[in-house]
Amino acid sequence: MNNSPDPIQAQPPSWVQRHRSKLAFLALSLAAAAIAVSCATSGTNRGFVLAPAIPGSEYVGSEACEQCHDTLTKRFASAPHAGLIAQGPNAVNVGCESCHGPASIHVESGGAARTILNPDRNPESCYHCHSNLRGQFALPHAHPVGEGRLGCSACHSPHSGDAFAGTASSLTSANEACLTCHKPQRGPHIFEHEAMREGCLTCHAPHGSVNQKMLTERNAVLCLKCHFQQQTGPGRIAIGAIDHTTFLSRGTCWNAGCHEAVHGSQVSSSLRF
Numbered sequence: 001m002n003n004s005p006d007p008i009q010a011q012p013p014s015w016v017q018r019h020r021s022k023l024a025f026l027a028l029s030l031a032a033a034a035i036a037v038s039c040a041t042s043g044t045n046r047g048f049v050l051a052p053a054i055p056g057s058e059y060v061g062s063e064a065c066e067q068c069h070d071t072l073t074k075r076f077a078s079a080p081h082a083g084l085i086a087q088g089p090n091a092v093n094v095g096c097e098s099c100h101g102p103a104s105i106h107v108e109s110g111g112a113a114r115t116i117l118n119p120d121r122n123p124e125s126c127y128h129c130h131s132n133l134r135g136q137f138a139l140p141h142a143h144p145v146g147e148g149r150l151g152c153s154a155c156h157s158p159h160s161g162d163a164f165a166g167t168a169s170s171l172t173s174a175n176e177a178c179l180t181c182h183k184p185q186r187g188p189h190i191f192e193h194e195a196m197r198e199g200c201l202t203c204h205a206p207h208g209s210v211n212q213k214m215l216t217e218r219n220a221v222l223c224l225k226c227h228f229q230q231q232t233g234p235g236r237i238a239i240g241a242i243d244h245t246t247f248l249s250r251g252t253c254w255n256a257g258c259h260e261a262v263h264g265s266q267v268s269s270s271l272r273f
């Protein structure tokens with residue numbers, strides 16, 4: 001492992017590369033994982049800690065951050081990550097450093113550039129604990145996190161509250177977070193699609209999906225979750241007042257000519273365009 005990437009510089013591969021070669025991506029992920037210190041689980045503590053290493057730097061504990069990042073450190077008590085505690089003989093509260101990496105060099109240098117990890121540029125430290133997400137973001141259709149376009153913090157607030165930008169319990173504010181970047185979906189539409197009130201997540205996976213446009217289903221099932229109705233006879237499929245039997249074999253419900261305007265329409269009450 002002579003060629004381990006510098007964790008501060010290490011960038012996940014670009015969107016294009018990722019699609020060109022799944023294998024290259026896998027190799028890079030493995031290299032990145034190899035520089036992370038391994039997890040330990042024991043006693044009552046949660047499965048655990050330690051961000052990718054910063055060469056030569058050691059853990060100093062969250063209190064050390066307060067001196068210079070005063071406001072942020074005080075608000076941190078409300079965050080779900082605040083309670084993470086390192087295990088072992090020299091245990092310290094490594095809440096901040098679980099995402100930002102060991103900070104002794106950063107602290108001693110008074111915050112010099114390139115002494116600390118920023119997970120928005122390289123989410124490897126998040127994946128170290130949330131390892132299922134590495135796979136989600138590697139799916140063919142995924143939000144391009146860590147490629148300089150958006151980071152986890154576009155939708156999650158790491159430093160306070162319940163980790164969700166807006167409020168997790170409120171679907172409206174979850175939509176709001178999405179709509180700050182995806183303005184065309186906002187409307188107002190003359191003909192609304194009521195499904196939008198249920199929230200973007202009824203149809204889209206927020207991290208990534210195997211399906212086009214990060215959809216949760218690839219075909220009519222997406223729509224039939226809500227639009228399924230008692231059928232009039234065997235082999236016939238009616239949706240609304242219309243017989244859809246032959247339509248459904250022609251492609252997705254949101255094909256051109258069908259219901260292209262799934263988010264709402266200015267001209268068509270049946271959301272055709």
Ligand code: HEC
Binds near residue numbers: 046047
């Ligand atoms: C040291 C391990 C660790 C690291 C690093 C870590 N997390 Fe977490 N995360 C946790 C634990 C433990 C929880 C609490 C889970 C629970 O309470 O069910 C959590 C909870 C969350 C939640 C809330 C989930 C929910 O259902 O409420 C989000 C969102 C989240 N983390 C995002 C992130 C992001 C983004 C990063 C990187 C910037 C990150 N985490 C880094 C361990 C970690």
Ligand code: HEC
Binds near residue numbers: 066
């Ligand atoms: C002696 C002062 C000092 C201490 C102590 C300190 N920092 Fe910093 N930190 C700075 C300065 C200065 C900067 C750069 C200017 C800025 O962004 O505020 C910075 C920037 C950062 C950044 C942004 C880096 C980037 O590239 O985006 C992070 C993350 C950070 N510090 C985390 C921490 C953590 C975690 C701790 C505690 C373990 C800590 N700092 C302790 C002074 C300090």
Ligand code: HEC
Binds near residue numbers: 066100
């Ligand atoms: C769950 C992971 C996580 C934890 C825990 C965490 N941070 Fe961060 N931090 C992030 C992410 C992601 C960013 C980049 C997004 C941003 O700028 O808000 C960031 C950015 C920063 C920045 C630079 C931007 C700014 O707002 O000034 C500083 C400084 C910082 N963190 C300090 C801390 C300190 C101090 C703690 C502990 C009190 C801490 N962080 C705990 C994930 C985390």
Ligand code: HEC
Binds near residue numbers: 133137156
């Ligand atoms: C485009 C917005 C968006 C981005 C970017 C994003 N998330 Fe999420 N994340 C969400 C939403 C929305 C949920 C809630 C999903 C649900 O309730 O089904 C969620 C759920 C989670 C959860 C809890 C459920 C689970 O799958 O474990 C964790 C942990 C998490 N995200 C971590 C991350 C990390 C780490 C990153 C960056 C690598 C990230 N998220 C980037 C929107 C986002």
Ligand code: HEC
Binds near residue numbers: 181204214215
């Ligand atoms: C910080 C900005 C930002 C936020 C917030 C955001 N996205 Fe995205 N979204 C992007 C970017 C950037 C892309 C990639 C676009 C591309 O590759 O052309 C994307 C892609 C998508 C795509 C696929 C588009 C396509 O043409 O394939 C969908 C669907 C999507 N986002 C839904 C959501 C949902 C749902 C949420 C809220 C949970 C959300 N986004 C939050 C920036 C954002």
Ligand code: HEC
Binds near residue numbers: 178185195213
């Ligand atoms: C009823 C299901 C449904 C809901 C709810 C939904 N979408 Fe979509 N979305 C779709 C479908 C289907 C497509 C694919 C359209 C296509 O390929 O022409 C799509 C495509 C997209 C795209 C890619 C651009 C485009 O128009 O092709 C973005 C971005 C997007 N949706 C964002 C959002 C956001 C943000 C929300 C919540 C405010 C949301 N969607 C709610 C079904 C839905």
Ligand code: HEC
Binds near residue numbers: 262270
């Ligand atoms: C979360 C539930 C939900 C999902 C998923 C959903 N819809 Fe809807 N849709 C509704 C509701 C509720 C209405 C308004 C009542 C009605 O007309 O059934 C509606 C209305 C419509 C209408 C207008 C009917 C009319 O002529 O007035 C069309 C067209 C439509 N949906 C198409 C779709 C398509 C295409 C999809 C899949 C991409 C889809 N819907 C997914 C709930 C949903």
